[in-house]
Amino acid sequence: MQGPRIISVEANSASFFSRNEFLIRRLHSLTGLVPVGAYMCIHLITNASTLGGAPMFQKNVDLIHSLGPALPIVEWSFIFLPLIFHAVVGVAIIRSGNPNLSSYHYVGNVRYVLQRATAWIALAFIAWHVFHMHGWFHNEWWLENVANEDLGGHRFDPKHAASTAALALEAPIRKLAYFIGVVSCVFHFANGLWTMGITWGVWTTAAAQKRANWICGAVGIVMTVVGLSALVGVAKTDVVAAQAYEDTKLQMKQEEEQRVAAENKRLSSLTAEERLAERKAREANH
């Protein structure tokens, strides 16, 4: 059943952004949770494993880097591009508002301002952090001339995970920067989770929003503890011992690779009958 139509919303010749404002804002909200927020949580949990010692951290890093040549594709499509989208739209959103905290000191208003302040901190921190550890791009010229030791870029080596992370964060000023960055990102994520629930209409009544606030607050506290425990982890890391472990492990891995290669080479030089005979001998042995 349709009632009579009243005045229609007139289509106007607006820009792409304004015509798709709703969709873009919803995508901004969504990317805050997945993939960006979800990635941040996984990232902080992985980093917290430095508390478990160099071997444990190395194992987790190896797992991520087992993606091999697919890793940059995954990084760019699931982390960097969504994050850049969230950040670019986020800056546009910040500019669209006009904070009035000095007149209205409500908790919600404080959080509105903090959400924007932590967005700026997150933007600056993440940009620096990704340069500091990762280098932004892994092309040879860039690594040699820009993301190099002098400029403090690309300090993390996934093959020497614990030792390079600990070295990169040795200076107290860097630890402080990471402390501020992690706490800001986690606040932004946890508070964003709460506003997201209103944006999408998951929690609507004041009572439900209050309950959700407890849950988001708990997520925030847990992720803060997890995030900061990584800082404790690197602080406790013995760089020399960690490096010794990583080198031994690398050497063992290389030796294993060489052994496998030699064996493959030997096998490929055998005739089919010889290989069959060898296999029979091995089975008889068991």
Added chain:
Amino acid sequence: MIQSTSHDSSAHDTHHAPPAQFTVRVLRQDVPGGSSYWERHTVKRENDMNVISVLQRIAANAETADGEKTTPVAWDCNCLEEVCGACTMVVNGKVRQACSALVDKLLVDNPEEIELRPMTKFPVVRDLMVSRARLFRALQKVKAWIPVDGYYDMGSGPRVSAESQEQAYPLSQCMSCGCCLEACPQYTKIELKQEEGETAEAFQARQKEAYDRGFVGAHAISQVMLFNKHPTGAMNAGERLDALTAEGGIQACGNAQNCVAVCPKEIPLTTSIGRAGRATTVHVIKKFFDR
């Protein structure tokens, strides 16, 4: 000695003894788009004054605190009982209705002075009078009514459950005062100037378009929830949600929740915003797959 708060305005507590007179600082503006300036007035305190009666004394006196002749300060009011919204202004930095802003209570916070400013999000017509045209345009944009007029008899309406009425009643109390918009950090001022040689119609059309592209505001979002909840109003639910997902729609809200904190009618605006967030999401997805 601890004294309990008393309703007696001539309280004996020396700390709260009301002054015999006080200063009123008014932000004045002579013409739309003109520059504004502060003017100070001295007003003798009387019992049971509200900001409207203060403005009446100022108009009767028409003299500044320094004894200079001045024009009466212009303001707007109507019901004098906080149901029409016409007298909304910024009193001591907070948006509220002048008619329900009691002077003795304001003097408890600051015994010397009361500060009056027009709302900052609407174009000033003169002094404390603003044009809330954009607020009303937003109600038009979202079709905040139930269309029952026509050439044919639509019959009697469907019954509305008591539960649904209970949900709707608080929303129906909105008096279009604009407090929620004034306090909203995402609702920014739109003020256009009529160009030389531009006809009134052309100017209004331009203004309407500018208003439609700006944020509709919490009051309009809440009215959508009110009328979409009504069984007859629900017939146009899709059109209202279309308006809420158009440019300047619900997506412009940044969840600061100032609106609900300042609404004099205590309308659960953020619940409406949450419900509208859900309804628009479902609506947009449905529309995409029904295409």
